[in-house]
Amino acid sequence: MLDDSMGPVGNRGVLARALGRGYFPHQLSWLIDNPLRRLLLTPGQLADRLPLSESSDVLxxxxxxxxFSAELARRVPQGSLELLDVQSEMLAKAKRKLQSGRYRNVGYTTHDASERLPFPDESFDVAVLVAVLGEIPNAQSCLAELFRLLRLGGVLAVHEHVPDPDRIPFEELRTLVEACGFRFCQRWGPLWNYTATFERPLPAKGAV
Ligand SMILES: C[S@@+](CC[C@H](N)C(=O)[O-])C[C@H]1O[C@@H](n2cnc3c(N)ncnc32)[C@H](O)[C@@H]1O
Structure with missing residues (x-):
């Protein structure tokens, strides 16, 4: 059983998960909250790469x-931000952070993203995943779900960076995402620290 009181280095299982495959343990969230991360990507930089309007609905x-969540919520004051994570402990930490900013437009859902997601078709304008996709056991089914959940013309943004052990190389990501019907839009940053965006395409003219 995991025990927070042991501290991060006292629990081998937690460390093994952080360094190997599987989801990043909430006990080590201080690592992903490290201010040095700003050297790789700031919340503002990520948000600038997304096609956000004040009324966008973001997953x-x-x-x-x-x-990254507070900055995303701040950019969509008339829209919404839905946070979905398999670890309720992570969401509780995110909630504490967002409550201090008094955002009223944020929802929290504990759920495994490899399964069917609990939202209706075409609910969102933008879906964003930072250092997540490689942790999801069935990335293909997650991407198919995100395709279902995005509105036509909606955008999927994936950021991958070192030193994440689950990082997906750009060409592999592109193949995976395009296989689900998305169209590649743009890549920012070097291959070791990139954001890639993909669109759920509008139907071709003349298609029924
Ligand atoms: C490395 S952390 C990245 C967190 C955040 N995106 C960031 O960059 O600071 C990966 C997150 O993805 C979540 N995650 C992993 N597998 C998941 C799954 N199958 N469904 C939903 N969330 C998952 C983990 O619980 C963890 O919070």
Missing amino acids: EVGPGSGY
Whole structure:
């Protein structure tokens, strides 16, 4: 059984999960909240790469302790931000962070993103995943779900960076995402620290 009181280095299982495959343990959320992360990607930089308007509906899958979430909520004051994570402990930490900013437009859902997601078709304009997709056992079914949940013309943004052991190389990601019907839009940053965006395409003219 995991025990927070032992501290992060006292629990081998927790460390093994952080360094190997599987979801990043909430006991080590201080690592992903590290201010040095700003050297890789700031919340503002991530938000600038997304096609957000004040009324966008955004789904963040695997927000962890909410490193990027407050900035996303701030950018969509008339829209909404839904945070979905498999670990309720992570969502509790994100909630504490967001409550201090008094955002009223944020929802929290504990759920495994490899399963069917509990939202109706075409609910979101933007879906964003930072250092998450490689942790999801069935990334393909997650991407198919995100395709279902995005509105036509909606955008999926995936950020991957070192030193994440589950990081997906850009070409592999592109193949995976395009196989689900998305169209590649743009890549920012070097291959070791990139954001890639993909669109759920509008139907071709003349298609029924
Ligand atoms: C490395 S952390 C990244 C957190 C955050 N995106 C960030 O960059 O600070 C990965 C997060 O994805 C979540 N996650 C992993 N597998 C998941 C799954 N199958 N369904 C939903 N969330 C998952 C983990 O619980 C964890 O919060």
